[in-house]
Amino acid sequence: MMEKNSASSWMRYASPATFYPLAGKLQPWFAGLAALLTIAGLWIGFFVAPTDATQGEGYRIIFVHVPASWMSMVIYCAMAFWAGIGLAFNTRVSSMMASALAPTGALFALLSLLTGSLWGKPMWGTWWVWDARLTSELILFFLYLGFLALQAAIEDPKRADRAGAVLALVGVVNVPIIYFSVKWWNTLHQGATISMTKSPSMAVTMLWGMLLMALAFWMYAIAVALARVRNIILERERHADWVRQAVEAS
Amino acid sequence: MQWNSVGDFFAMGGYAFYVWGSFGACALAMLVESLLLRQQRRELLRSLKDQHEA
Numbered sequence: 001m002m003e004k005n006s007a008s009s010w011m012r013y014a015s016p017a018t019f020y021p022l023a024g025k026l027q028p029w030f031a032g033l034a035a036l037l038t039i040a041g042l043w044i045g046f047f048v049a050p051t052d053a054t055q056g057e058g059y060r061i062i063f064v065h066v067p068a069s070w071m072s073m074v075i076y077c078a079m080a081f082w083a084g085i086g087l088a089f090n091t092r093v094s095s096m097m098a099s100a101l102a103p104t105g106a107l108f109a110l111l112s113l114l115t116g117s118l119w120g121k122p123m124w125g126t127w128w129v130w131d132a133r134l135t136s137e138l139i140l141f142f143l144y145l146g147f148l149a150l151q152a153a154i155e156d157p158k159r160a161d162r163a164g165a166v167l168a169l170v171g172v173v174n175v176p177i178i179y180f181s182v183k184w185w186n187t188l189h190q191g192a193t194i195s196m197t198k199s200p201s202m203a204v205t206m207l208w209g210m211l212l213m214a215l216a217f218w219m220y221a222i223a224v225a226l227a228r229v230r231n232i233i234l235e236r237e238r239h240a241d242w243v244r245q246a247v248e249a250s
Numbered sequence: 251m252q253w254n255s256v257g258d259f260f261a262m263g264g265y266a267f268y269v270w271g272s273f274g275a276c277a278l279a280m281l282v283e284s285l286l287l288r289q290q291r292r293e294l295l296r297s298l299k300d301q302h303e304a
Contacts, residue, residue: 046259051252057263061272068276107279115272122268220280227287234294238301247298 014091016233017242023233027226034219041212049205061119062206066193067214069112071221072140073175075105079147080172083165093229095161096236098168099151100229104221106144112137124188132181133189136174143171157236 045063052059079101086095116134117127128134147164154160182191193202193210237243253259262269 047253051263056265058265058268060262060265060269064272064276104283107283111276111279114275118268118272118275122265224283224287227284227291231287231290231294234291234298238298243298244302247295247302250295 014089014093016093016096016237017240019093020230020233020242020246023226023230027223027230030219030223030226034216034223037212037216037219041209041216044205044209044212049209050203052206055123058119058122059206061115062193063209063213065112065115065119066210067217068108068115069137070214071217072105072109072112072137073178074218075101075108075221076140076143076168076175077172079105080165080168083161083168086161087165087169092161092236093233095165096229096232097225098164099161100225100232101221102144102147102151102164103228104224106141106148108217108221109137109141109144113141120188129188131187131189132185133178133187136178136181139174140171140178143167143174147171 041063045060049060051057079098082094082101083098085091086098113134116137120129121127147167150167151160151164154163179192181187182189234243234247260266260270
């Protein structure tokens with residue numbers, strides 16, 4: 001990790017001792033951005049976006065449901081990516097990053113299911129149906145729980161990282177299944193809110209509110225993942241000299 | 251703006267339970283997660299200080 005070669009200088013950040021302070025510096029910026037974007041998103045979502053023609057005010061659940069669902073998938077991909085990098089290159093910080101993302105991903109998957117349920121009840125007349133979209137999102141939630149349980153069950157951190165990485169990588173196939181489920185199967189769930197090929201069917205202000213909230217959730221996820229990875233680094237590197245110095249300075 | 255009064259806003263056109271339940275759950279989850287992380291960090295720093303002094 002200490003090469004003088006400038007081409008590999010970015011690799012310095014793969015070392016816990018250099019990543020820990022960097023994460024600490026970045027974290028408040030992401031937290032601040034999350035707060036600002038949330039204020040803007042809530043303002044547009046509640047005071048600018050109009051009432052929906054068919055769903056009345058009930059549609060406003062979209063401003064948390066879609067961002068939570070997107071983030072549950074984005075975080076899973078990020079988790080699998082860092083776990084895979086850790087598996088391939090044996091970089092400890094990447095594996096720790098994967099572990100730091102998992103609880104937040106699980107939380108967003110749960111929020112996606114919960115807000116979806118609260119939306120389904122008034123609009124479809126049911127809290128839950130076993131259709132493709134809902135079931136594949138539930139599987140995503142279980143994949144997160146499986147990752148967390150597996151890592152918690154294995155004492156040796158290196159073996160826990162490797163086992164978690166294999167599970168995370170295998171589970172990636174579920175993400176496109178969730179995304180395309182509304183196209184592939186007949187489902188009660190409505191189609192994609194935003195499509196790459198068609199212009200959005202919703203009012204522009206609704207779209208903006210949703211995008212701002214999605215960005216806010218994204219910044220929040222980065223902020224908490226950085227805070228958690230710092231805790232994981234402290235825990236795992238507790239016997240290192242630099243941790244001693246960092247703790248004394250804090 | 252489509253709200254005529256504060257009560258109108260909180261009533262959410264009859265969907266108050268579902269809309270506020272959704273937003274409340276998200277706010278609560280994020281608040282609890284942030285507080286837990288902060289507490290975990292405090293405990294870690296304390297235990298590391300004890301370890302180093304020992």
